[in-house]
Structure formats: structure tokens, C-alpha cells
Amino acid sequence: MDLFRAHVLVCCGTGCTSSNSTKILEQFEQQIPAQGLDKEVKVVHTGCFGLCAQGPIVVIYPEGVMYYRVTPEDVAEIVSEHLLKGRYVERLMAPKTDKTSESSSANDSNFFKKQLRVALRNCGNINPENIDEYIANDGYQALGKILTEKRDPMDIINEIKASGLRGRGGGGFPTGTKWEFAAKVENDTKYVCCNADEGDPGAFMDRSILEGDPHSVIEAMTIAGYCIGAHQGYVYIRAEYPIAVKRLQIAISQAKEYGLLGENIFDSGFSFDLDIRLGAGAFVCGEETALMRSIEGKRGNPTPRPPFPAVKGLFGKPTILNNVETYANIPVILNKGAEWFASVGTERSKGTKVFALGGKVNNVGLVEIPMGTTVREIVFDIGGGIPNGKAFKAVQTGGPSGGCIPASLLDTPIDYDNLVAAGSMMGSGGMIVMDEDTCMVDIAKFFLEFTVDESCGKCAPCRIGTKRMYELLTKITDGTGTLEDIDALEEVALSLKNGSLCALGQTAANPILSTLKHFRDEYVEHVVDKKCRCHVCKGLTEYYIDPEICKKCSLCAKKCPVNAITGEVGKVAYSIDTTKCIKCGACIENCKFKAVKKR
């Protein structure tokens, strides 16, 4: 193999690709040979580094210098300065501030310091489209060892059990136990499935793993197949993830070429094949029984359990389903041992968890922390705090099935049980930070709109209940709600919890219940004082012009689509006729003196 004195890593994760990193890659690939450096410097495209908000990101080793917000035009300078002359391009080394967040204290050393990358170990380090790089980083070692030693499947399952690994898709069910159930059912045909549906809007953990390290999932699914006695696997992945699908396809065909997938793997007599099935945008298909119906080509309606998939799953055969991140942990557990894995984390939650940190936080991106890290550490140390000097209000985890954690619980160590106790849940890893400008009633309504859309309609409590709660929330945010409506919300929530067939319905009320628990005063304000303190709910917000600040320029009046603003240029301060105003916001946007305000 050639020895290179430097490696240029270009992030080709979704975030960076969206901001043009493929052009940057092309530029490096042209300019490095053009400068005669192609024998010395190697260009590698990788998966997500985690600091997506500062992308496109380029990292140069051995120095480990990270460049932010690189443009294709910057490449020539990086090549001639850094790679040829050894001088860093300082102007690209400081994290950029944003027009959406004026102050950024993005500090990359803090961002990475508190993280521990297990599931993401290869993301941003290797080229996901080259199996050799995965193999060079201990890839397929666990599988190879198992198959060449013909290790007893029960022995492997026991090791997974001992590691304490719990499902990362939301429920937190012990993975080893799940495998054990399926292993013990007698059947010639069994299936191994991977849930890459990633339904939580605003989360991109699973996508990043598949885009950055697809082989780890393939290796783990093959091991799972060996453990339970399955010879066919399916990865169910969202059609909205084209890059992940493509990289997974490449990885599968490379694995087949190397004999790591297919017939008689490692000459062990064990065969396992893997296929991809694309989802088509239905959140409920993340639920395990619905997902299996969808792979069968049917409408994704959940079916009652029991029978559990371990007994009767895909095509009526014993099946296990695990989340992408759950699988990504398996090879590491087997390489480093269950004991090592169990040494990380808390009493009942072992290992690490990946979160997609988003919303009102400086360092938006992908983070992986040891279980037991506090919410405060994630938001303020890793996340760099709230932009624009605003106050923290809450973080939301668990997506549409989850809830929020208020400032008073910032020191909660994150694990499955603590998050449930706080009125939220681990979920699959979406973590959205909200600041003082985020209206909690509006957020609850936002999630309910989502579940109304996504309820499959099979059972009445969910179909009707979500709709009813959405209507009540609409009333409250419109300003026509009453205190009785708040009580009614709680009542409907309860019947949904008890009467729904699947977890979508059972958990649909969580965003309401948790905001009611921690932010009841905001609900009461909406119905009693007819006030939305964040000026988010249009029905409760009034636009007005401060006559003291108004420079009588008439710009707002010109921009108002309904002629609600009157005044006289240079003479009479402008004012808004609230009976005409449709609250479009055009006047605020256009007033150069910030004279237009909301109340």
C-alpha cells in the first residue's frame, strides 16, 4: 500500500453534501494531482463529523486541523498553503457565526471533548464506500472470529445480554433477550430486519451511521443471522435518504464480492444475504409490525401483539428487528468485550447514545455521549449554549412520542429510566433545544398535527383522539380556548393511552402531557389572559407600531398587503388597524427602525 504523508478528509454527510461538499471533493481531486501531490496526499470522502452546522467540513491529518464552511474556491488555497507549504489557513479555522444566530461560541474542542464515539466510531474517519477502510479499522473481525471458531450462538447472545445493550430505536428493550427469543423458536426460515425508517422529524442519527459506516450494520446483521439461525436480512430504509441507500447498496455489493455476505461466509457453511427495502413516508411504518407489513408490500397498518415478531413476524416467520444504532454497537461489543461496554453508562443503561442535537443551540449536529451525561452538559458544553443570548427553556426528546425536559431538570443524567421519570423518553435520539421564544403550546400543537397526519386510522381512539386533541389545541392557540378545554385535553390523552393498538396512539399525547406538566402556566395564559408570551400564536398576537420609534417613512404601509397601516410621510406616525391586519409580518420585516412590534 502507498504511504501518504497527509490525508484530506472531506465530509460527505447529508448536511455537508447539501452545502456543496461534493464540489469541494472534486476540487481537491483535481488540484492535488495538479500540484504533483498525488503520491503524497490522499483525499478521502467520509460520513458526518458531527458539526454539521459549521459544514462543509474538511479535516487534514496528521495535524487534525479542521476547516469550517469551506467553499470550492477555498480549495486552491488549502492545497497551496497547507499541503504544500505547511501553513494553516487560519481564516477557515474559526467556526463561523450565522445570520440566524448572531453569536456563536462554537468551540470545537468542547464539542468533541465530552463525547465518546462508539456507534459513530468510523463516521468521519473512513471512506464509507471502501470496504478496505472498514476492515483496516477492525471491521468484520468480530464476524470472522465467530464464524471461523464456530462459536456457539447462545454464547454470543449471552455476551450481548451481559453487555446490557438496549434497543436504540426508542423502546429500550434488551437486545440480547430479543435475540434469545427468536433463537429459541424452531423454524427453517427466519429473518433479521433493520429499522432505518427514522421517523422522528428532526433526527438524523441512523442516516448518518448508514452514510458514514454502512458495513458495521451489515456485519452486525450477519452476526444476528448466525445467532438466531436466519439466512436473509432486510434493511427497511426511507426513500427520502438517497445517499444512505446508495452507500448501503455499495457496501452490500462489496461485502458480497469479498465473500463476507452470501453463500458459505468464511468457509463456515453459514450463508446470509441482505436486501434493501424502501419505505415511502409513513411514520407508523417505524412500528415493528407495521414495518413488516410494509416489507410485504402492504399498507403499513400495525397488527396486534402477540403474536410477537420473534414467533410470527415477516411473512409469518420468526423475525428480529433492531434499530441501526443498536446494530452499530454489536461489533464493538464483541471486539472489546461485554465487560468493557457495560463499564460505560449508568446502572440500567449501558454504553453510549447518539443524539441529533438541533433547534436553538449553537453547535447543531450529531453527538454521541456516554449514558449518564447530563442534559446540561449536552446543551451547554457540547452544544455551546443558546444563540443570541436567549434563555434556555426546554429540550424535547423522543419526537412525537416524547416530551420535554425543562430548565429545572437540566442536571438529569440521561438514561432510559431518568428520561421517562422526567416525563419524556429516550426515543431514537432527536434532541431539540428550545429557547424563551418557543411557545410550548404551539410545540404541542405541532406534534399533534404530525400524529393526526400519521395515525394510520386503524383504531378509533387514536384516529379520533388525536384529531380531537389537535382541535382543542387549535382553540387554545387561537385564543378561544377555556380552562375546561385544558381538562378535556387531559381526559382524551388518557383514553388514547389506554385504548390505542400501537405505541403511536399510546404515546401521541405525551407532548401535551409533558408540556402541561412543566408549562401549565403557558396554557393557562393562553386561555385566561389571552396571551402568548412568545408571540408565536397568531390568534393571540397583535402588531403595533411604537409612535416614539416610528420615523414616518411609510415603508411598512407600502408593504402591507391589506392596507392596514395608515399615517402620513414625515408628519403623522404610522399605525396599524388591527381589525384589518392579517398578521403576515411584512411590516416587521421591512421596518428599518424596529418600530413595528408584537404584543
Add this chain to the structure above:
Amino acid sequence: MGKQKMTPEEMSAKLDEVLSKFKGQGQKALMATLQQAQEIYGYLPLPVQRKVADALDVSVAEVYGVISFYSFFSLKPKGENAISVCLGTACYVKGSQALLDKIESELGIKSGDVTKDGKFSISACRCVGACGLAPVIMVGDDVYGRLTPDEIPGIIAKYKEA
């Protein structure tokens, strides 16, 4: 999803190619067939549904049932430039609703509709996976991130000329 337009004959030939690949495979191949058919036509009109049903030996009702269940499948054609505004949580919290409002008022149509000249259509989607760039919109396959409403007219203008 190329930008160049195919003639109806070309589309029909392409569809036949796809159908011959899946012929007789029954329900389990339905999703994949529909996904590839939609890639050709941009949506799934009734004649296409009929051909798919025939090829796979399933009923048209079954095909329609699946199409109507999954939001990825569309029964209506989209505009030449399909604008899709991300209303995933990360984007919503960062103000993507205001982007949608602005696009609607700029184009004079509502989410779900197509402009009269067929140039634009608007839809809302849930997370395109570029949450790090929130708030995000997509025009066709192009992603625009870290947007504020006042940047919308400029983006639309780019596609008006094209």
C-alpha cells in the same frame, strides 16, 4: 430524477421495462414497482396504476390502497420546480413556518398546489435529514439551508428564469 423531460412514449417504454423486471412477483414487489414508476412519471395516474396491477397480478384496489397510505406516493403531478419546505421539528423550531408562509405569498398558491403555469408547486415535508442547516427548503434536488424569509424571493427568481 433527471431534469430533462421524457416524451410520453419514452415514459411508457421505461415503465414497460420496469414492469417486466417485476412481472408476476405479486404484492411483495408492489412498493418497489410503484417507487420506480413514480420516478418515471413524477406521480401515479390511474393508467399507470392499472398497468402495475396487471403486471404484478394484484387488484387495482390493492394498488390504490397502498398508494393512498404512503405519503411518498402522489396522485397529482408536481410543478416543474417542486418546492418542499421542511417542517421537521428542528426546522420548525428555527422558523420554517415563516418560510412556508413567505413562499405561499410569493407564488400566490397554497401548500399542496401547483402554479397555473406549472412552473412551481409547494409542499411541506418532515425532515430532509439536513437538520444541521435548519431551516431548510428544497427546490427539486437542490437544498437551501440556514434561510431567512427575505432570501426566498431571490431563490424563486433563479428558477423563474430557468
